[in-house]
Amino acid sequence: xxxxxxxxxxxxxxxxxxxxxxxxxxxxxxxxxxxxxxxxxxxxxxxxxxxxxxxxxxxxxxxxxxxxxxxxxxxxxxxxxxxxxxxxxxxxxxxxxxxxxxxxxxxxxxxxxxxxx
Amino acid sequence: xxxxxxxxxxxxxxxxxxxxxxxxxxxxxxxxxxxxxxxxxxxxxxxxxxxxxxxxxxxxxxxxxxxxxxxxxxxxxxxxxxxxxxxxxxxxxxxxxxxxxxxxxxxxxxx
Numbered sequence: 758x759x760x761x762x763x764x765x766x767x768x769x770x771x772x773x774x775x776x777x778x779x780x781x782x783x784x785x786x787x788x789x790x791x792x793x794x795x796x797x798x799x800x801x802x803x804x805x806x807x808x809x810x811x812x813x814x815x816x817x818x819x820x821x822x823x824x825x826x827x828x829x830x831x832x833x834x835x836x837x838x839x840x841x842x843x844x845x846x847x848x849x850x851x852x853x854x855x856x857x858x859x860x861x862x863x864x865x866x867x868x869x870x871x872x873x874x
Numbered sequence: 875x876x877x878x879x880x881x882x883x884x885x886x887x888x889x890x891x892x893x894x895x896x897x898x899x900x901x902x903x904x905x906x907x908x909x910x911x912x913x914x915x916x917x918x919x920x921x922x923x924x925x926x927x928x929x930x931x932x933x934x935x936x937x938x939x940x941x942x943x944x945x946x947x948x949x950x951x952x953x954x955x956x957x958x959x960x961x962x963x964x965x966x967x968x969x970x971x972x973x974x975x976x977x978x979x980x981x982x983x984x985x
Contacts, residue, residue: 761917788971799880799963799975800918815972816875847917851971861906861925863971865917 759783763848763866770838770873778833778869780848788851789831790815790863791823793844800847806831838873845870876901878966880976888984893951895979897964900945904966907940907947908973912961921962922949925969954983 761782770776782789787808792800792815802815806825820842822834831850835842849863877900887893899907905926910918924931924938924947931938935954940947951958961980965973 790971797883797977799878799977800973801975802972805972816974849917849971861908861923862920863908863910863918863973865919867915867917 761848761850761864761866763846763869765869766867767870768872770835770871772839772873774838774873775834775836776838776871777835778846778848778871779830780832780866781830782848782850782864783829784850784852784864785828786850786852786864787828789825790849790851791821791831791833792847792849793817794847794868795844803833803846835871838871840873843871843873876904876966876974878964878974878976880964880979882979883977884980884982886982886984887954889954889956891954893949893954893958893981893983895949895962895964895981896946897948897966897976898944898946899966899974901966901968902942902945903968904974906967906969907938908965908967909936909938909949910963910965910975912963912978914960918963951981954981956983956985959983 790805791803804823809828846869848866908923912918937950964976
């Protein structure tokens with residue numbers, strides 16, 4: 758059981774280049790998230806998708822776009838990368854409990870380390 | 875928005891001793907408080923969580939306490955072992971996966 762799979766694991770970009778981080782989950786979860794992790798700042802929510810077909814901004818959405826391709830896949834795109842986007846990016850998913858409410862656990866991928874020069 | 879502060883940023887304990895990490899939150903509407911453990915090169919993993927209708931929760935060597943009035947919650951690890959060495963994050967949310975994380979605590983257990 759793979760859980761949450763992110764690709765690529767490492768990427769180096771030049772300022773102004775674009776790229777897409779891919780994420781897929783095999784747990785049949787409704788909700789998916791993109792967080793970024795920076796030293797001394799914990800994890801911050803970039804975008805999330807509560808269910809297939811919906812996406813919403815999180816705390817730090819500027820410079821990013823997302824696509825919820827289907828229930829399994831949620832991609833994060835940097836259209837014009839900037840050095841401030843150097844970070845480790847984590848995709849996560851969560852399901853619902855037996856009564857339909859938030860089940861209370863995020864399942865994270867292993868992260869994608871992005872460096873923008 | 876929610877602001878979560880976490881202390882200390884680093885913690886070194888002797889194997890067998892206890893470790894305590896404290897967090898405060900700002901939004902009184904937050905009602906879900908998870909703790910995540912992150913090992914080197916891995917994604918965070920949930921270790922315990924507590925909801926606002928409960929004051930304390932235990933799971934073997936780990937426990938979490940919540941004081942809603944003071945808006946703070948704490949993680950307690952007893953009888954620490956080398957495998958407890960990791961980065962620990964507290965978080966808060968209004969019962970959703972849109973978590974606001976603390977900055978993290980690096981715990982080192984000395985043998």
